[in-house]
Amino acid sequence: MEEFALSEELEKLQEENYYLKTLANLREADLIQISRELQSCLEKVEEDPQNIFNTQLFARLKSITKKFSNLKPPQISQLINIIITGLATECENTSGDLQANDDQTFDSHRQALNMWSFLLGWATYLAENKAQSKQNQKETGEFTSRSGRRGKERNNEPSQWNWDEQRKATLTVMVNVLKLNLESIWVMKQELETFVGIFTKTVFLILESPLNIKDQSTKMHLFEILAISTKNYKQTFAIKTSILQHLRYYEHMPEPTAELLGYLHNKYTYTQLTDDILMEIGDADLSVQDKTGPKQFSKFLVRLSEVAASLVLRQLVHVMKHMDSPVGPMRVAVIEITGNLIEHLANRDEQTESDKETLNNLFNILKQRSLDLNGFVRAKVMQACIKICDLKAKFPKARQHLVDRAIQCLKDKSVIVRKYAIQALAKFIRTHPFGMVYGGELRSQPWKDGLAKINEDSSSIEPPEELSHITQESPPSSPLADAQSSRPSSPSPISSNVSPEYYEKLNLTKRYYADALRFIESLSTAIPTLFQLLDSINKSEVIETMEFFVAAYQYKLDRAEEGLTKMLHLIWSRETDEGKSVKKKLIECYQNVYISTGEGAAEIERVEQTVRNLVRLADTTSVAKLTSLEELFSTMMSTELISPEVIERLWTVYAASNSQTSAKERRGAMMVLASLAKAKKEIISEKLNVLRNIGLSSAGRQDLVLARYTCIALQRLAGEAKIKGSPRDESTRLPVSHPIFEDLRNILEIHTNSNQWYPLAEQAINAIYVLCNNPDILCGEIIKQKTIFVFKLDDDSFRDEPSTSEPVTVNTTQLSQLLFIVGHVTLKQLVHLETIEAEWKRRKQSGETKDKNHVEDELDQIVGTTEDEFSEMITQIREYELLYGANSLLGEFGGLVAKICANRKVFNDNMLQFSATLALAKFMCVSSQYCETYLPLLFNVLEKSNDDTLRCNIIIALGDLVVLFNNIIDPEINVLYELLADESLEIKRNALMVLTHLILNGMIKTRGQLGEMAKCVADENSRISNLAGQFFTELAKKENAVYNNLPDIISNLSRGENAVDEDSFKRIMKFLFRFIEKDKHSENVIEKLCQRFKNLDDKRQWRDIAYCLSQLQYKHDGSVRRLVEGFPNYQDKLQDTDVLKHFREIVNKLKARKEQSTEMKQFIEEYEAKVKACEVTS
Template sequence: MFARHPAFSPSLKLFNIIHPDLSYIVLPFLLCGLFDNARVGHPIFCLECRSLLDSSVVASIPECFPVFFSLLQNFLSVGVSVRESYWRIGVRGLEGVCHQVGGANFTGMTQTKKAELRNALKMMVYVVVQMVEEFETDATKPDSLDIVTNKRGGKKKKKNAVTGSESHPSGMDWGRERERVVEMTSDLVENDLWLLWEPPSVQMMEDFSNLLLSLCYKLLENPGFVREKTARDKVFGLMGSLMKRFNVALGVGMKIPQLLQHFEHLTSPLAVAMSSWTQEYGVKTVVSEVVRELGRKDPRDLSQDTSGTRCFASFLVELSQLVPAAVLPSISVLIPHLSGESYTMRNGVLGVIGETVAGALSSPSLDEQSRITRDKLLDRLEQHLHDVNAFVRSRCLQIWLQLANAKAIPLPRLKAILPLVFGRTEDKSSNVRKNAVQLLTTVLAANPFAAKLNEKEFKSRLVAEEAKLKALLPPESRNVDDVTSKEGEGEEREREGGEGGGGEKEEGEKAGEVAKQLAVVKYLKDGVEFIDLMSSCVPVCTRLLGSKVNTDVLEALEFLAAAFEFQVQGSREGVKKALGLVWSQEQQMKDSLVETYVRLFLKPQSENPKQAVPIIVHNLMSLTNEATYAELSSLEQMMVLLMKGKNISAPVVKLLWDIFTKSVGNVTQSQSCSAVLLLSMIAGADPEIANANIRILISHGLKQHGDNPDLVLARHCCVMLQKLHRSHSQTNKPPVPFRFPHSHSMFQEITSLLVSQFSSPSSSQWTPFAEQAIAAIYRLSEQPDRLCGNILRSLVKTMSGVRGEGGEEGEGGEGEGEREDEETEGGRRVGQKKSKQREGGREKILSSPKILIR
């Protein structure tokens, strides 16, 4: 049919006349022989092509090619059904050619047969690749989200291919069709195709491989296709095979930066693909080519194209994380970007340095050249802790944090950067402060010195070990500081060089002992320096607890908790200061504070629960020691939150009662006071604790025998009695009364303590006790005014007895007694003045009606 067409002519070899990808393809037509869209769409041409390809694939492809090429030139003008028909014919033709190529014996094939097969293969690959590009372009149009009609006549909504759809405007399963093409071309590349070119032509093979690579690039431009992992992996596998067999890594390395610049969704997939090409296909040059291309980017262009620069930076970081050893040889070309204007690219290069050091330069057995390279990279990383941009400073601290977690920071370097990090805790940027405190917390938690950083213990051990070292050294070189500094300078060289050479046996043994003792002394000195630095961080983090930025507070709290666990000096005071966060309006603050206190005080490292309870009680009681009124108020609120969260168990409460009543051995009076104080705080969340133990509070707290009763203990008991609540009793029992009769033993004991200790010269706690006692009376007594009146009368009588002997006869007698004392004995006046000064506080209390009578 094609031979009878008037425009058809004998074969003509064209070189880049119609399309660049048609190089070295023998075309059996002239330019004037192309069909227009009306003729291409005629059914007879489609049927003829199908018939020819069914009869003889290789021989018929040159005759069918003019129709396919004409279709490509008029692709948008022909109907959808025509495109679909020719697509199926083209795929069938490519499948036939691939089948013949896979089963062919190239060594025994004539040159004519090779040329015919090679030309047919190139034609069908070109046709199918061009049709895929056209279909992909049509499928990814923004207006391709339409309502299409399915074969049954119903309507369905077709998703855009950008969103990962498998449907197509033609109605065929385009996702499956393109995956089928990728599979065929992948199988095709696995054959020894270079045998078709004889003599071998590098240029021709490169043109053919670039044609297949253009298919891969076009598919990767579609975000929906890239999200399909199976199809995406097949495309990357095809690209890996092409690079391995046709040596086209240079071209791929130049194309990848272009893809990254325009298609943000390829950042992570291409990094994973390059890792696969390097490790599975052995194509290591592609990494260096891509890194060099990115290193040659103009810094001014990078500062203007923020989207592309962000993709470059993310790609480089992820690539160096996956294959750090492959990136390391080319990392020098990226260093100039650290001086560029784009902070995004600086962050990317710093990230590459961090990943490379952690992945390829963290082994303890590095050679000398690798150590030098590592130190130079860490120098760059250290310099940018003071970068002019806050985002870079923050990113730099994050990278140091990653290195610390990976234990990839040498100890000498750690000593150098910690002062710099400490300075960043007062940075003007909250993100920088946050990352600086995080880094300090991580370094503290992973410190190489000890689990308990007690400064006194380290210094005492250092003095003892230095004395041992002086005993080993000869008299002329007993300056420990000089010796240890020289040892520190050569430490790494000694580790690499192994054992030193020869001397006498005894001298060698002595030198070994000296070296060992030097290492111990240096270790302890480094530990003391580390502890001093961490101790200096505690006040700064304590100040950050008052910051208005939530991240400052949360990170400072985490650092103080870690410092408390390692017994860093000053950390206990910082943790107690953090109690003020219990009044914060931010729920996140309260939750973090509660978690911290549960971790530090309520979860001891003890496997036996019975042993854990005394430790918990001891931890809680330690919080009350030397606490201010503000801290006690915050602690009370904290205990309420802990009780609501069910973090304080019943055995802990029981042991506190036992300590209060001194039912357990070796309990001091101060411990008993601390126990009842904690119980009163707990009763704020659970009043039943007080309701069920009223008699214990009276008998052990208020009813005290002896000349010197503990008014502090009595005051705490009065505070707890104020927490008494009307209990929710059962229906068959009357409710527990909220108020008690004024004859109750509770009030009798309170009255007794108030009156008996009023005139005690050593009782400095009488006033605080009186405040809480009167408050308890007015809260619990049925007749508080009557009870307080009785107390007042008793106190007046007591005051009369103190001011003069025989003062019980009346007010006139009291005045006469005072005058008589003044007249008869001059020394008595001094005693009266001291007595009045001593009782001034009590007179003030008695003269204040607001305190005694509400």
């Protein structure tokens, strides 16, 4: 038999036209003949696999394999089955002869194995390519998109070839062959390497498809073949080369490759291949331009550190070479690897000194790289911290350093870094190592007291002689003991009558307390920054900050509850997908903290705890946050998070006697119930008698705050409005004779000097107007009776007294209360008229039959039934009847309130002035005539008053007046803008909020005043700057709003008496220029700014304009051309160092642009040369 030259045959196979002499003996189209030939071959193979030596048999199999692409599925399956059978049988026979050491048969076995393996490798290659081609066609839809009969036939053709199963059989036989003692059969190593190479190349071919390695059995066979080839047959170099190539070019390969190396290590304890690969990657010169290598290598290294961390540790020096790589993904990978290695070392049962040193170095890497220039690297450091927190070993010393780094990262410019820093801090809290004392709570005071007591005890103890040689510098025995390395300094020895054990325990305890306090104090420094992050425009970090405060509250960290309170405004998050997630998270946080408490306790105990939490929350929430808290409670009620048992218990608290509950608890219970009733008014309607007997009875008279919340609860009976000004259900209105109104009237007529009466009166009047079917009649009677009481009149002289010239002495408190009632009734009557109009129109549109006794029907008879006629009639009533009508009750007070406001020195009672001014502003909302007459007076009070609360109310009133009487107020609108520079923070904030509302809703036009709003962006107070930032963010959503006003803003901020300092100017411009996104806008802004240089001599303005130009992005060629075209306008200005600096920045931006044409590159280079020439001159 002629020797089969495997190497030569493999080389020939690479040729496109692999020549076979016997090919002519097979007819291509005769598939029946091929099937017969295959059957004949199978019979001979089953008889003896060494029949392959028969030249004709071998030639036939090669010929049929050559025709692989023309075979039908059954024939392909038959061909591969023959080859597998032949090789498997030959393998079994060879194994038997090897065991018998029958060396006479080795040559024939070698020859047969060569021939069968050649055929199997070739057939596998063809089968794999065919299967991959079919998969590609399936993914691209080629089969289903083909038209015509041929396509349909192929689609419907039954498949009788299952390559997935035959692939497993192929790999199984390959594994069995490689497990033979092949070195006994092959004398020449080179020939053996060629033989084994058939199998390894087949493996790498199969690995090219990600689908193949999804099957666990297939993957294990592939790993086994490579592992045996590497360990037993010295294929390390060839396999390393193939692995590195596959890593670069196949996206799915990093993870399987790492798992292969782990498999090789775990089963065969072979590490050379891994070492070589890691050294190769470590020495690789990767560049930013390489888009695949770094990404693939980083995935591989990370996965390897997860499945075989010890292998990475062996070559850590090479891996760490990429710590300073210019390629970001590699540095990110190194950080993740660092975290995995720390986890691996921490979980070892015993740690050597080398392990401890490695751990210290790894922690140092994390600390250093928290300052990396790449934001993703810094973020990965924070993620590593999160992972380390879950370890059983706590590493107190290193942990504290990481906490400090995380706190620094809260102010990072990158959102993703801040997000993971917040996550890390929350994780540090939840996994802190100080749970042995105080139940793990982190309230600082107990820890301070405990440390003080320990210091007191230790100061009276002298170290025992046995420990006198120990110093503070003694190194800890393990990473877990680094908290034990400190010793007390300078003790004041009084007694040495203690054991060494007690002394050591005392010192450890002292260190424990000191470490805990440092941890607590570090977290405390982060709280103010976290408060600010609750207002971030990035919702993901807002959600993480909320989660932090929940964790902080659960562990009783100082100011944690303050953080929960500051979260309340997030209930108003916009109804976008992101907004919903914030709102949902807020509800979840409050549910976890205040409702889902007492897990494992009895139901009654959980209800009690929930009620206590809700009542305390309502009682401690500031007035500014109460509206948000009400909305939160209402939302929780609508989502059924508040159980009926909790509601019933709240009523019990409200109705309890003074001996059973405190005033605060009763108030809190009513606040919560009133809030919940916004979502379900039956909560109140079913307990109306309880409200009357408690809040509107003697208890309410003694506690005006309780009465006020009772009045708020009553308003819930009207439900929420369907449309503005219209109640949800008209049937909830009650007749004037209903006893509830007598209770409300009595509450209003309480004789008291308490300032709590005013908010009570406001809510009582509100309740009357939403519940009474004739609120004007009832309130008119209340005003009359109050006036008679204040001025000591009788019914007959009521109309004459307010206008008499004779002096009258009255109680200022009672007069103040009267004016407050008059003012608020005036405003509510205006709203009532709007309600009547809206309800009338609604009924007209719906064709609803109205009650013939209702006021709308009376009005129909008077003015007709058209909408315009009705609206005109309502306007006439408001404008001329409420204040100027012949029988107007309210009009009797119009002159009085103006007189009091105008004579502040005569009427110098602060509360009287407050009530009169509010009444004046409310009167002005009713009539344009009254508004125009007394507007100068209102402005005078705004300017002269020292009461910030009063001034804030005037500002809010001015906002309403702009909406109602724009033509009167608009000419004086600058007054509001001037208040943005007021010394009072509250005045500034209210002015900013009112202007924001008016501008964004299109109620006023801006005429160059936006510069004043822009100044607030750089305000020292974060609340003001955040509000201003939100304003411009919303304004930018309107068509070209920021762009159109930008020139005026720059002028306002850069020159004149009101110009801001340069640092503030830069801060403002940096913020505003991010809204200039359109290419055309950028071009126009550049052109206008360059023109401004032309006639400027002020160097400050040079610098300002240059800075503005540096804030643009120059993404479009047109922007670059505008800049260069304007060069003559600013060429001489480049002599200024700061101006030149800004233009250097611009040049760097131009050079960094991506995908530039050759022409544009040359254009930019020429411009750079011009700038450099000016630099030399300068």
